[in-house]
Amino acid sequence: MGMLKEFKEFAMRGNVMDLAIGIILGAAFSLIVNSVVNDLFMPIVGKAIGDMDFSNLYIPLSEEVPAGLALEEARKLGAVFAWGNFVTVLINFLILAFIIFLVIRSMNKLMRKKAAAPSVPPAPTKEEVLLTEMRDALNKLVAK
Template identity: 65%
Template sequence: MGFASEFKQFAIKGNVVDLAVGVIIGAAFGKIVDSVVNDLITPLVGIFFKADFSNIYIPLSAKVPKGLALADAKKLGPVFAWGNFLTVSLNFVILAFIVFLIVKGINALKRKEEAAPSAPAAPSKEEVLLTEIRDLLAKRV
């Protein structure tokens, strides 16, 4: 088997396509979670702390005055951007929780599907023929 045909066989397998679709949907879903955290949750937390949560930092240099936006402060020198880190960590926790719920739901559906009784398989041609022969022999006796 040549390299090209081997690669073609690998690329068209269902698992590779499923993985590609999962990565694309995951990236889009990550953007949704970022928006939920940055646009909905962070402002509420900011109201609670009375500050713009994503711009909370500790200057690590005398060159960096307090009260600047995080992007401006980073241009002047090093900062300990714990508010931004907390925002990213919150994104991760929310995303992990949602993925957990999705996997839990899929597993529940799989268990339900496995528990459901399946219809008996149709007999093969050989079984049908043997049944007919048995019935004919039973009539002669």
């Protein structure tokens, strides 16, 4: 029973929960980046270089794979060198890495501003003011 309680404490600690939330958000963000690359960026690149669909560009490595098939169909028939898919994944990675760089850069700027801002000491409490007045009055009596 002690091990179960210890595991529950570990799992409910803030760092583990933050990590779980980060992984879930990262997976959702990855879907967005995939859509940006596959649905927005790659069609424009393909159109610019002559109506090419990068996701279906490959070199057959097996004699059983005829040229001109869609990548998934070609993979069913034999080995293929899917360089177009690799280019798409590489662009995906570069966009994701750049976005993460921008986020971390912004966070670092915020942290530097926070560290550079001088902290204003809090105003003294009523008790501190009263004690200071009492100390000053006692010092005047002792000095006489």
